[in-house]
Amino acid sequence: MAGSLVESEAMLGSRRLSSPLSSPVQAEVLFPRLTVPFCGHIKGGMRPGKKILIMGIVGLNPESFDIRLTCGDSEDTSADVALELKAEFVEKQLVRNACVSGQWGEEESALSYFPFIADQPFRVEILCEHPRFRVFVDGHQLFDFYHRVDTLSAINTIRINGDLQLTKLG
Structure with missing residues (x-):
């Protein structure tokens, strides 16, 4: 195994692992549960073809959770x-947004259905394409979010917080 694809800076210190997120084989994370809140480094930043x-x-009585892809130091x-x-x-919503140069953009929330259920497992895949992120939940394409940050390689940190347990990150 080449190592985990995204590493928890809190758990692994400043080490950087060598396996790119675009690897066709998803490597297992080295620990059974990832700590929430989670902050990890995306090796090499994002680029078209890279997937997270x-x-x-989901927590037993969830209010919310969030996943952020950010630029710069964690x-x-x-x-x-x-x-x-x-x-x-x-509200049974999955709200999407971006903040560039300190300014939040217009929120997007339209969905055909809300895919998360309390106390149930989930799988989110974020695929970076040239004009957009394409987001899948449990194998179903849920929405596209068009890039608002111009330099994709600057997107190098993932943060996860809220009412969930993490079981795998790659």
Whole structure:
């Protein structure tokens, strides 16, 4: 195994692993549960063809959780947010947005259905294509989010927070 594809900086320190996210074989993460909140480095940043896999279990009584792809140092709270996915369980919405140069854009929330269920496993795949992120949940394409950050390679951090357990990240 080449190593995990996304690493938790909190758990692995400053080591960088060599396996790219675009690898056709998804490597297992080295620990059974990833700690939430999670912050990890995306080796080489994003580019067309690169995919991020997030697997987990929704909390028992969830209010929300979010997944963010950000630019810059993982500790920089003012870093651009290339994509924020926020699952809101009361409203049954998956809100998408981006923050560039300190300005949040227009939220997107239209979906044909809400894919997450309390206390159930899920699989989110974020595929980076030239004009957009294409997001799949449990194998079904859910939506496209067109890039608002111009330099894809600058998108190098993933943050996950909220009412979920992580089981695999690649």
